[in-house]
Amino acid sequence: MITERQLSILNAIVEDYVDLGHPLGSKTLIERHQLDVSPATIRNEMKALEEFDLIEKTHTSSGRSPSVQGFKYHVDYLLDQASHQQQSKTQRLKTLMASNHYNISSALSEFADEISKASQYTTLVMRPDHKQDVINDIHLVRANAFLVIMIVVFTSGHVEHLHLASQAPLTNEELTKIANFVSAQFKHQRDVRFDSEINMFTNSPTERDFIKNLVSSLEVHIDEQSNGIFTGGKVKLIDALNEQNVSSIQPILQYIESHKITQLLDSMSNVPISVKIGDEIDDHLSDISIITSDYHIDDNLRGQIAIIGPIAMRYQNVIQLLNAIW
Incomplete structure (x- = not known):
């Protein structure tokens, strides 16, 4: 178990790494977060985080970047925080249903595009199981x-x-x-x-x-x-991957378009918001994360939203977005 200060430093490293795209040093962390501690203290805490395998040092820089385990620890913290927050829910889909004359395909297609624009990541919206509808x-x-x-x-x-x-x-x-x-x-x-x-x-x-x-x-x-999936912002996934992992685009797209994505979303539907990172999704997918949540058309009819991005994604923004959707 890491200390509160180590957790704060880990969260700062994750957020800054996502924003800046390169490893972080103690001086950068102090400047960006106005930390009232010395660079030596930050370096000691970073060394402890490295021993916990939550951050790692690259050969080309003196800074540290989050490990996959570090991202997972950061996400667990955010999910715990979200579970204790009372947030007003938006019922945007009801408005979209009415504006699309209750054509569910048109409404969900527009919904996927809106969530993609709000999150800045590729979004999948799974059509509800109409066996739930009467x-x-x-x-x-x-x-x-x-x-x-x-x-x-x-x-x-x-x-x-x-x-x-x-x-x-x-x-x-x-x-x-x-x-x-x-x-x-x-x-x-x-x-x-x-x-x-x-x-x-x-x-x-x-x-x-x-x-x-x-x-x-x-x-x-x-x-x-009931097996239909609507995609918003597919090109955003390509934009989010850098030259080191661009070769993974084809297997990612193949995975999204296969029946495996439906099985994955079904397995992630037992909690309000669920996150899977890298090989938690599939042994052959090590460069992406998937965050899922339910949406509701009414009290009985519901489907799932999945937001897909690189491992270094803005988890806090996405979790807050999904947490506000009814």
Whole structure:
């Protein structure tokens, strides 16, 4: 366990290293932070931090830079501080949903861009699992004799449109009756196939086949939509990496675009804000950090935000930003 003064010096080294991009010496720390101690005292404390493997000395400079362990220690301190802070929450996403006419894809795309601009890092916003959302109503509109447009309204205000084929023409009255039946079933038993209810509802083989196709298509569509990820500021990741680690850009982008990122975000969703650094993310990713948090569309429907940057990122700014999002 390090002392309070050593912790203050470590935090100062991390913050200054991120700002300046080079190792720090005792004189720089004293000048930048108005420390009321002698350079010799700072050097002794830095030596102790080095023995704890929290900072390291480079061969080309007399200064010290944070080690990966030092960054992790700094982040743990910030997360502990954030957990004790009462911060007002912004519900920006609700405004974006309304301004985008409750088109969740447009709202989340805009949300990802806004978070990226605010953080100055690449941002991923994972689409909510719509299995958490409740279908409030279903409308069926006949486009032509064999094509039906299904309009699905969720309690969150989100609306989805699907095209359905019918093997035989269905009248507007039949479609209205089917829509009312299916809406009622989904409100009561969301993920259950209601074959027995369908048989009781209608004797028409055409209507039965159409309803089964409707339910199957809707479930597949919701599963596919729930895996969507919206990216903001992807180029910021490239800008943040220097010439020493620019070769890692391709594996990082491949990781982001693979199913592994979804699995990672799922594993990080059990705490309000979670941080993974370097090989904590993946054995082949040693140059980046990922900070995640939840966002809410309503009390039931939520997804995840991930902010991705270099290990030497402005953790305090990002944690404060995420801590303010509801």
